[in-house]
Amino acid sequence: MAGIKDVAAEAGLSVATVSRVLNGHPSVSEDARRRVTAAVEALGYRPNAVARSLRTDQTRTLGLVISDVMNPYFTELARSVEEEARALGYSVIIGNADERPDLQDHHVTTLLDRRIDGLLVSPTDDGSPGMLAAARAGTPMVFVDRWIPGVDVPVVRSDGRSAVRDLVAHLHGLGHRRLAIISGPAATTTGRERVEAFRAALGAYGLPLPDAYIGQGDFQAESGRRVTEGFLELDEPPQVVFAADNLMALGALDAIRARGLRVPDDIALAAFDDIPWFVHTDPPVTAIAQPVRELGRAAVRALVDRIEGRPGSSVTLPARLVVRRSCGEPAAVGPSGGRGIDRPPSPVRRSTP
Amino acid sequence: MAGIKDVAAEAGLSVATVSRVLNGHPSVSEDARRRVTAAVEALGYRPNAVARSLRTDQTRTLGLVISDVMNPYFTELARSVEEEARALGYSVIIGNADERPDLQDHHVTTLLDRRIDGLLVSPTDDGSPGMLAAARAGTPMVFVDRWIPGVDVPVVRSDGRSAVRDLVAHLHGLGHRRLAIISGPAATTTGRERVEAFRAALGAYGLPLPDAYIGQGDFQAESGRRVTEGFLELDEPPQVVFAADNLMALGALDAIRARGLRVPDDIALAAFDDIPWFVHTDPPVTAIAQPVRELGRAAVRALVDRIEGRPGSSVTLPARLVVRRSCGEPAAVGPSGGRGIDRPPSPVRRSTP
C-alpha cells in the first residue's frame, strides 16, 4: 500500500508538502497542490489513519457502549448516534454490553485503549469498576438513556413520568385497579425510575403498588416471561402488566400465550418503548414512545461539544403515550379521542400508513 | 495518561523489557516481570493500541459492513459476529450502509483507512466502486448473506431454495394459486435468488409467476407497503404475498391493514427471515428462518482464517420453513404436523415458551 513517501517521490516534493496539501493547509502553491493531487490519484493513496492518530492524538472516533443491541430501542439509538456523528465528521465504534457489567467493562477498556475521542454510555448498572475508572480517566463522556448517580457527566435521556401518568389515567379509566409492573434491574436508573413513576401515578388514584406486583426483570425477554408467569400464578393476579421495556413485553406475551390467555380480555399489557411491530401484534400494544432519534442526536452533540472544548450540557426530552388496544379498549378512531389523554392516540413514527 | 516510558522508569528497567513482559515474551526474568507488573498496576498503565497497531501493522479489528442495522436479521448477525470475533481476540467495527451504495463505500473507505485486519461485507449491490476497490486492495475479505458475482472472495450464506419449496408446497396445499413476491433489489444476490427460487418452486406445480406478481422492493418496510398496495389494486390481486425479508413483510402488513383487509382471510402473507415478533403478530407469520448465529460465526472464522494465513472457505447453510397461521391454516398442534413438510411447524428460537 502506497505511503506518503511514495506520493512525495511521485510528486517530486517533500512529505511535509504532501501532508500540507492533504490537510488543506493554506500555504501551499497551486502548483504543488496540483502535483500532489495527481500523485495521490495515480497511486490510489489513502492516508494511514492509525499513523495520523498517533501523531495528532485524536482518532475522530466516538465509542458507544449500549446495554443491548438486540433491543430495537438501542438499535435505533445506535443508528441515530452514528448518523449524527458522521455528520460531524466522526466515526463510531459500538460495544454491546448485553446487560452484563463485565462485558461493558471489556468494551470500555478496549475503546479507551484505542484512544477514542469520547465515550457515549448507557450503563448496565450503577457503576462497574471499569465504568467508574473511565469516568475518572478524563476521556470526554456522556450518558444516554441511563446514567450513574454521583458521576459528574452530562446525561441525555427522556423523562417518562408524564407519559406514565397518562398511561395510568388510561388504565384507570378502563376500570383496571390491580396493576403490576415488570421492572428493569434495580441497579439501573431506568429500572428504578419507571417503577417510581408508576407508583406515583397509581398513588394519585389511591391505588397501591404491592410488592407482589413488582416483578424484577432485567430488560430482556426471558425475564418478562418469567415474571409474567409469576404474576399469573398469584391468588389475585393483576389485571394489567406494564413491562418496563419492549423485550420484556415480548416475554410477557409469550407467557400469556403459553397459558392460553388473551390480551386484553384476560389481562391487559402495556410497554415502555414503542416499536413498529407493536402496531401489528395481537392485539396492538399500548406503549410509551421515546424520542429516540432526538436523544441520539443530542447525545452526540453534547459529547462532541465536550471533545471540542465547549461545555456540553444535559438534555431531557419527554416521552409520550401511544394508546392501542392491549389495555382493553379499541384505539379511538379519528384524530382525537382516547381517555383523559390530551394527545391523539395515533400510532407512532413510520409504523402505520 | 501514563506511557510505557513511565512504566519503565517506575520499574527501573528499559522500555524494551517492559514491552516484553507486556507481550508475554518468554525471555524475561521473574524479577523483571514482577517489577513491571507492579509498575503497571501502580500507574494504571494501559498500552496505547494506536501506537501498537502502527508498529505491528495489525489492528486486531474486523470491519463489518451491513446493509441495514435496523433489520433484525442483520442486528442478530452483527451480534453473532461480534461474539465470535471477541472469542478469537478481535474487535469489530460496524458500518451501516442503510442499503445505500454510497454510504457503504464511505464505511469501507473509513474502515480501510483505519487499517482493519479484515472486512466482512453484505454488499448493497453488485459492486460499487469502493467495494470493488476494496476487494482488489488485498485486505482479507469475506461476504456474508449477499455476495458479488465475479469477485473472488469466500461467501458465507444460507440457501433458501429448499425452504422456499416447502413454503410453496404449503401454500399450494392450502389451495392458493395466485402467488406474488415482493423482491429485494435486483442488484442484490438475495434479491434475485429468492425470486428465482420462488419461480422454480411454483413451476414444479405448474404455476406461473407473472411480472405483475413480482413487486420490486428494496428490503425496507416502505417498499413492502408500496408494492403491496400495487398488488391490491390489481384486477386480479394475488392470494398470497411472499415478502423477501421481514421489513417488507412489516410494510405489507401496514398496507393490508390500511385497506381494512385481514390476513389470512383476504390475503395470505409469508416472509423470508424469521423474527421473534412473528409469533405475536396478528396473525402469527409463516416465515423462512436462517441460521443467523451460525452464519455470523462461520463468517468470522472464514475471515480470521484468511487473516492468519489459512485458506478460509465458503459456507452455505440451509434455511428452514416455520409454519404459522398467516397463510390460511392454523399451525398444527403437537410435535409434528404441517402439510407435506417434514419438520415440526414449531416456532423458532427463543420466541416461544
Next chain:
DNA sequence: CTGAAAGCGCTTACAG
C-alpha cells in the same frame, strides 16, 4: 536476560 536504537507513517514547529 537486558538495553540502545531503529522505525512504523504520519504532522508540525522551525528555518530558510
Next chain:
DNA sequence: CTGAAAGCGCTTACAG
C-alpha cells in the same frame, strides 16, 4: 511556499 528533522508510543532485531 518548502524541506529537514523531531517525535507520537510502541515493538523488535541486534548486540552484549
